[in-house]
Amino acid sequence: MRYFGAVRGTMRYASTDIVYRDVLFPAGTFVAIGLAEANRDGNVFVAPQDFDITVQKSDQPQLTFGSGIHYCLGQALARAELQEALPLLARRMPHLCLDGPTQWKPDGVGIFGPAHMPITFDPGH
Ligand code: HEM
Known part of the structure; x- marks a missing residue:
């Protein structure tokens, strides 16, 4: 989920002037949000470029399902x-x-x- 999320980014529209961390986003600005990039943030995740399914990541916030009031309604179903x-x-x-x-x-x-992803496999049961 964190390493290779299916939703890479989203957008927001500033309907009024917004100041966030001393940066002004004037009314009318479209903001592109990189969820995938945030999920590889070295300030948040330990070894963010590593994929290790044996490591417990639940204490680390990830943005694969977004955040805030538009947080994915289907995340429990997807999981x-x-x-x-x-x-x-x-x-x-x-x-x-x-x-x-x-x-x-x-x-x-x-x-x-x-x-396109070519694969091989053995017949299972
Ligand atoms: C791995 C699968 C999924 C991923 C990665 C995913 C990701 C996301 C993300 C990032 C958002 C927030 C978009 C934004 O803030 O602009 C979102 C919203 C949403 N998702 Fe998902 N989603 C997944 C599966 C599903 C499923 C299975 C459903 C429904 C059955 C669903 C329904 C929704 C809905 C309705 C919203 C909009 C919520 C709102 O705007 O308040 N999602 N999803």
């Missing part, structure tokens, strides 16, 4: 789906491996992920 799907995937598709280069969707606002 539950992944908790169900990933063990099933491991059972049904053992030795799942990449079988060529992955092509990624454009990295911007919107849903991010592979556009």
Whole structure:
């Protein structure tokens, strides 16, 4: 979730003048927010460029599901789906491996992920 979130960024519109940490965002400004970049912030995360699923990350804030009043309404469902799907995937598709280069969707606002990902696997049960 933190390392490679599906929503890379979002936008906000300043409907009035807003000062945040001494920076003025005048009314009418569009602000692009890099959720993916924030999730690799070395001031927040230990070894932010490492992917290690054995490390307990729950004490570290991540912005994969956004923040504030627009925090993802489906985050509990998304987490539950992944908790169900990933063990099933491991059972049904053992030795799942990449079988060529992955092509990624454009990295911007919107849903991010592979556009093309060749794989091999053994038949599971
Ligand atoms: C891994 C899967 C998902 C990710 C990474 C994700 C990410 C996000 C993010 C970052 C936002 C905040 C956008 C913003 O502040 O501009 C958001 C909002 C939202 N998400 Fe998700 N989401 C996921 C799955 C889902 C699912 C499964 C549902 C519904 C079944 C859902 C429904 C919503 C809704 C309704 C909002 C808008 C909330 C609001 O504006 O108040 N999301 N999501």
